[in-house]
Amino acid sequence: MKWTVVGFWGGHPEVGEATSAYLLEEDGFKVLVDCGSGVLAQLPKYTSIASLDAVVLSHYHHDHIADVGPLQFAKHIEKYIGTPKGSLPIYAHQMEPDKFRSLTFDDATHGVPYNMGESIDIGPFTFTFMQTAHPVPCAAMRITSGKQTICFTADTSFIPELVPFAKDVDLLVAECSLYKDIDGEPMGHMNTLDVGRLASEARAKELLLTHLPHYGEHADLIEQTCSIYKGKLSLAKSGWNWEG
Numbered sequence: 001m002k003w004t005v006v007g008f009w010g011g012h013p014e015v016g017e018a019t020s021a022y023l024l025e026e027d028g029f030k031v032l033v034d035c036g037s038g039v040l041a042q043l044p045k046y047t048s049i050a051s052l053d054a055v056v057l058s059h060y061h062h063d064h065i066a067d068v069g070p071l072q073f074a075k076h077i078e079k080y081i082g083t084p085k086g087s088l089p090i091y092a093h094q095m096e097p098d099k100f101r102s103l104t105f106d107d108a109t110h111g112v113p114y115n116m117g118e119s120i121d122i123g124p125f126t127f128t129f130m131q132t133a134h135p136v137p138c139a140a141m142r143i144t145s146g147k148q149t150i151c152f153t154a155d156t157s158f159i160p161e162l163v164p165f166a167k168d169v170d171l172l173v174a175e176c177s178l179y180k181d182i183d184g185e186p187m188g189h190m191n192t193l194d195v196g197r198l199a200s201e202a203r204a205k206e207l208l209l210t211h212l213p214h215y216g217e218h219a220d221l222i223e224q225t226c227s228i229y230k231g232k233l234s235l236a237k238s239g240w241n242w243e244g
């Protein structure tokens with residue numbers, strides 16, 4: 001399977017970039033994981049909007065869902081000027097019912113619920129969801145296809161339950177919102193030492209730092225995380241991809 005970074009900023013996008021979004025592909029099946037701000041302008045660099053088979057959302061913060069509306073308009077317009085592929089399923093939790101309902105838009109998109117702790121098949125992938133520690137309900141995802149497994153932490157502070165959830169993954173995609181001198185727990189985010197601890201204790205084979213902050217030197221994120229995690233480590237950037 002292939003994991004491509006479409007957007008990686010926390011909060012809001014920088015010029016010409018996007019917040020949280022990743023393209024997950026296997027055997028021609030394409031899933032967009034999160035759909036943050038700026039994503040609809042970035043996604044065509046990697047795939048056409050029409051070719052998406054599903055969207056999976058971690059939670060309803062703007063930097064993870066802001067472009068769901070534009071995506072719904074794109075799918076709506078497709079009916080008139082494109083080759084309509086049918087309604088696009090958007091998987092999300094129902095713990096905020098109004099927001100879940102907004103995922104269904106005429107016959108362009110429709111919400112499909114998942115529950116925390118549950119595993120569901122989406123095309124060739126099995127997704128397992130675990131609720132994280134964040135100010136609003138948010139799901140980390142463990143995604144398996146064949147012998148490969150990816151864990152995406154989504155937004156969370158460090159909680160011990162994440163360690164077994166991310167155990168032995170081939171790729172850990174971890175939010176790294178903060179440098180080591182700031183405690184992420186009150187905000188529901190991880191700092192570099194939290195991420196290093198998680199990746200190390202889970203024995204992740206490879207680590208990608210994402211949901212990056214708009215301040216400081218990003219090179220320090222790597223250096224601080226490296227002080228704990230000794231495996232292969234990368235910093236998210238637009239178009240970064242992993243294939244396994």
Ligand SMILES: [Zn+2]
Pocket residue numbers: 059061134155
């Ligand atoms: Zn969030």
